[in-house]
Structure formats: structure tokens, C-alpha cells
Amino acid sequence: MLSETLSSATAAVAAEAGPTLPSTPGLGGGDVLNMGVSMLFVVAIIVLLGWLYSRSRFVGSGSSDAINVVATRALGPKERLLIVEVADQQLLVGMTATAVQTLHVFDKPIVIDKQPNAPAGFANRLRAAVQEIGK
Numbered sequence: 001m002l003s004e005t006l007s008s009a010t011a012a013v014a015a016e017a018g019p020t021l022p023s024t025p026g027l028g029g030g031d032v033l034n035m036g037v038s039m040l041f042v043v044a045i046i047v048l049l050g051w052l053y054s055r056s057r058f059v060g061s062g063s064s065d066a067i068n069v070v071a072t073r074a075l076g077p078k079e080r081l082l083i084v085e086v087a088d089q090q091l092l093v094g095m096t097a098t099a100v101q102t103l104h105v106f107d108k109p110i111v112i113d114k115q116p117n118a119p120a121g122f123a124n125r126l127r128a129a130v131q132e133i134g135k
Contacts, residue, residue, distance in 0.1 A: 071112055083110060 070083040070090065078097040083090055092104040 070110070083112075085109070 066086065068085040070085050072083075073081045075081060080095045081103075082093045082095060084093050085091075088109075090106040090109050091102050092106070094101050094103050
């Protein structure tokens with residue numbers, strides 16, 4: 001009898017409340033983890049494609065043995081001097097944002113002494129700086 005009274009009371013309260021909306025499940029821990037892993041996968045694919053694009057020999061000028069930049073010196077944010085070797089002849093070239101001009105053609109090649117213990121690249125420079133601090 002008590003259960004019938006509770007059932008009828010519950011039905012009456014439900015009828016007064018009106019139609020109920022279906023409940024939507026919330027995001028659980030597994031859903032958030034799945035979404036995070038998916039986002040990391042997409043970012044990794046984008047980084048990988050960018051790296052492949054930059055390493056591709058078919059994009060841009062590529063590397064050529066016919067033209068070799070022997071030395072370069074920045075004169076300003078958009079101005080440089082280059083010593084370029086083409087067909088066993090060296091040229092001094094001025095380069096700006098809007099123009100490239102041959103400044104001088106050398107009769108005999110310039111010999112540039114490279115320092116044997118000069119660090120090349122960021123990793124080697126960083127390693128040399130850390131070793132210098134440690135001394």
C-alpha cells in the first residue's frame with residue numbers, strides 16, 4: 001500500500017513538472033584523454049609535414065654544385081655582400097631587398113681561412129658557451 005502511494009505521488013509530481021529533456025552525458029576522463037591524444041597526433045603530423053617541406057630538394061632552388069656562396073656579410077637588415085663562385089670565378093655581389101648587382105669580378109680566387117676550432121651551428125656554439133662557463 002505504501003509503495004502504491006509513493007508511486008502515485010511520484011507520477012503526480014512528474015506530471016506537474018512537464019516534459020523532461022533527455023539527459024546528455026558529460027565528458028568523462030576517457031573522452032578528454034582521447035581528444036588530447038588526437039590533437040597531439042594532428043600537431044605532430046603538421047610539424048612532420050613542415051619538416052619534410054623544408055628538407056625537400058624539389059622545393060625552391062635546391063642545392064647546386066655550379067654556384068657556391070663562399071662568404072656572406074650582412075650590412076643591414078636587408079642588405080648583404082656575397083662572394084659567389086661560378087664556373088671557377090669569384091664575384092662580389094651586392095644584394096638588397098629589391099636588387100642584386102655584381103660589384104666586382106676577382107681575377108684570382110680569394111682564399112678564406114676558416115678557423116679550425118670555430119663552432120659551426122647553434123648546437124656547437126651552445127656547447128662551447130656552456131664549456132666556457134664551466135671553466
